[in-house]
Amino acid sequence: MAQIEAETQWLRDGILQKILKSGRLVDNYADAKEETFKVGDIEIDVIGHTEAFMITFCYRAIVNFEYDGVKYQRKFVVKKTPPMPPDVYESIQFEQLFTNEINFYTEILPEIQKASGGKFPAPRYFYSELNQYSAVVILENFAVDGWRVTKDRVGLSLEHAIVAATHLGHFHGFFYALKHKNPEKFDQLTGGLKESRFSTENMNPEWDLSLKISLKRVEKATETYQPQIEKEFVKKFCALVTDYFNYGKQRVAPREPLATLCHGDYVRNNVAYKYNDKDEPLEIMMFDYQTLRVSSPMIDLSVFLAIALYADVRYPNFDAIFDEYVSALYDSYRREAHDEVPESLSRLELLKEYVRFLPYSTSITSSFLAALVEPSPIPIEEMIKNPPSEQEIIERTMTTGGEVVDREIAHQVKEMLELSQLCEVPIDDGIDVNALKKE
Numbered sequence: 001m002a003q004i005e006a007e008t009q010w011l012r013d014g015i016l017q018k019i020l021k022s023g024r025l026v027d028n029y030a031d032a033k034e035e036t037f038k039v040g041d042i043e044i045d046v047i048g049h050t051e052a053f054m055i056t057f058c059y060r061a062i063v064n065f066e067y068d069g070v071k072y073q074r075k076f077v078v079k080k081t082p083p084m085p086p087d088v089y090e091s092i093q094f095e096q097l098f099t100n101e102i103n104f105y106t107e108i109l110p111e112i113q114k115a116s117g118g119k120f121p122a123p124r125y126f127y128s129e130l131n132q133y134s135a136v137v138i139l140e141n142f143a144v145d146g147w148r149v150t151k152d153r154v155g156l157s158l159e160h161a162i163v164a165a166t167h168l169g170h171f172h173g174f175f176y177a178l179k180h181k182n183p184e185k186f187d188q189l190t191g192g193l194k195e196s197r198f199s200t201e202n203m204n205p206e207w208d209l210s211l212k213i214s215l216k217r218v219e220k221a222t223e224t225y226q227p228q229i230e231k232e233f234v235k236k237f238c239a240l241v242t243d244y245f246n247y248g249k250q251r252v253a254p255r256e257p258l259a260t261l262c263h264g265d266y267v268r269n270n271v272a273y274k275y276n277d278k279d280e281p282l283e284i285m286m287f288d289y290q291t292l293r294v295s296s297p298m299i300d301l302s303v304f305l306a307i308a309l310y311a312d313v314r315y316p317n318f319d320a321i322f323d324e325y326v327s328a329l330y331d332s333y334r335r336e337a338h339d340e341v342p343e344s345l346s347r348l349e350l351l352k353e354y355v356r357f358l359p360y361s362t363s364i365t366s367s368f369l370a371a372l373v374e375p376s377p378i379p380i381e382e383m384i385k386n387p388p389s390e391q392e393i394i395e396r397t398m399t400t401g402g403e404v405v406d407r408e409i410a411h412q413v414k415e416m417l418e419l420s421q422l423c424e425v426p427i428d429d430g431i432d433v434n435a436l437k438k439e
Contacts, residue, residue: 003046004044004046007044007059007061007078008042008044011039011042011061011063011078012039012042015127015138016039016063016065017037018127019126019127019138020034020037020067021034022126022127024124024125024126024127025065025067025072025074025126026067026068026072028068029067033067033068036066036067036068036069037065037066037067038065038066038067039063039064039065040063040064040065040066040071041062041064042061042062042063042064043061043062044059044060044061045059045060045061046058046059047059047060047077053269053371053372053375054269055092056079056080056081056082057079057080057081057082058077058078058079058080059077059078060075060076060077060078060141061075061076061077061078062074062075062076063075063076074126074140075140075141075143075144076126076138076139076140076141077123077138077139077140077141077142078136078137078138079136079137079138079139080134080135080136081094081098081133081134081135081136086133087202088204089133090200090202091200091202091203091204092204093196093197093199093200094135095130095135095194096194096195096196096199097135097196097290097291098128098130098135098136098137098290099130099192099193099194100193100194100196100289100290100291100292100293101128101137101288101289101290101292102128102130102137103192103193103292104289104292105122105125105128105137105139105289106125106128107189107192108189108190108261108292109122109125111185111189112174115174115336121147121283121284121285121286122285122286122287123139123140123141123142123285123287124139124140125137125138125139125140126138126139126140139287142272142285142287146274147272147273147274147285148272148273148275149268149269149271149272149273150268150273152268153268153372153373153375154268154307154308154309154310154369154372154373155309155310155313156268156308156309156313157281157313158313158317158320158321159280159281160273160281160308161304161305161308161309161313161314161317161321162320162321162324163273163281163282163283163284164266164271164284164304164308165301165304165321165322165324165325165328166324166325166327166328167283167284167286167328168263168266168297168300168301168304168325168328169324169325169326169327169328169329169330169331169332170328170329170331170332171261171263171286171332172260172261172262172297172300172329172332173328173329173330173331173332173333173336174332174333174336175260175261176260176329176333176337176345177332177333177335177336177337177339178336179259179260180337180339180342181336181337181339186261189261190261190294193292193293193294195249195293196264196290196291196293197248197252197264197291198245198248198249198252201245203244203245206387206388206393208244209390209393209394209397210367210393210396210397211244211363211367212242213393213394213397213398214363214366214367214397215238215241215242215363215366216398217366217397217398217405217406217409218234218237218238218362218366218409218410218413219231219234219235219238220398220406221405221406221407221409221410222234222409222410222413222414224406224410225406225407225410225411226410226411226413226414229413229414229417233413233417234413236427236428237359237362237413237416237427239436239438240359240427240428240431240433240436241359241360241362241363242436242437243436243437243438244363246435246436246437247359247360247431247436248360250430250431250432250435251299251356251357251359251360251430251431252264252293252295252296252299252360253295254293254294254295254296255296255430257342257344257345258296258297258298258344258345258349258350258353259294259295259296260294260295260296260297261292261293261294262292262293262294262295262296262297262299262300263286263289263291263292263300264289264290264291264292264293264295264299264300265288265290265291265303266286266300266301266303266304267303267304267307267308268307268308268372269288270286270287270288271284271285271286271287272284272285272287273285296353296356296357297329297350297353298350298353298354298356298357299357299360301322301325301354302354302357302358302360302361303357303360303361303364305318305321305361306361306362306364306365306412307361307364307365307368307369307372310408311407311408311411311412311415314415315411315415318415322347322350322351322354323347326347326350329341329345329350330345333345348423351419351423352423352425354419355416355419355420355423355425355427355429356425356427356429356430358412358415358416358419358420358427359416359427359428361412362409362412362413362416365408365409365412366409367397369401369405369408369409370397370400370401370405371400372401373400373401373402373404373405374400374401374402374405376396376400
């Protein structure tokens, strides 16, 4: 209750006034009428850890106010960094995360909307600030326009996957066209982005331990549920990704000719759908642009298919999903570039790139899927204040999500092996394995 009162006062005492003066709160703002602004009731609904996996403090706010004699209501989503020691703040890389999100809404999104005639789906931006050890972004609650996050945390349907792949292809194709036809503009828009995952090796020790133990779970699960896979292949995968920092930094680094602007964390938590009256997905909207980066487009597609879908949907329908993505990318590129798609973006080259990213996406599955299947009852801010013991981390990492997670992890290893053999692309292709730390 005290926290809600503090947030209510924070909004009332100045933030809403700043949004008003920016011209984003009402369309007819004028300095001469500033005194007519009166804030009424404010309702706050905290978005808890059981609703979505977040490391930020988020809440919905309904604000009633009056301006120039007219009564208004605005519905916001407020995202803030929670109070924490500076070293933890830096290890999470909050400065980089919020820098990217603010850049998207203030610099990149306006250019996308200009090119799309305002049709690109995105939450409306109201306010942001970035301080030394705190940051905030305020957006419109997208539920106002009928968008909602999926009911299921994981195991989405083929229909959801097709809509997601199509939108992603359009997004990547738009920025490929911009990069090829107006490289100066592309560099201007993306030059302010910051590395938000691999800028520091100062990793939280509990998270570091969890990542390493998750690879032991990969070995055990694969041996149990995909015993035909040779142990040497599994060991090769684990050896490749065990140095999380250096492997990840190499893998996501922009490499030509396939680098484009990517969301960077295209997962169920960070997208919302619109549905018809039969509850069928029609459109998708990305949000949470904190990990925005110039990288391979397969950082987005591989992670979405690994985390949002189960093997029973992804595996038999992979070609259909991938073809939908490629078709959308081509349509977008041709429309924006007024030119034919270069051979460097052929389906085969994109598929080979997908294979290169499978160790990356599978490693995320091994460490993150369990939290989606069986969410922790403890909020993340509580974990930061009272970290679990080493034994608790090991037990939780090896068992959370049970057989569902084990079977999925093992199947992703199977898919990685099969596609690697089919495309004749080794899973360490493009990685300087000598630069990785050996455990």
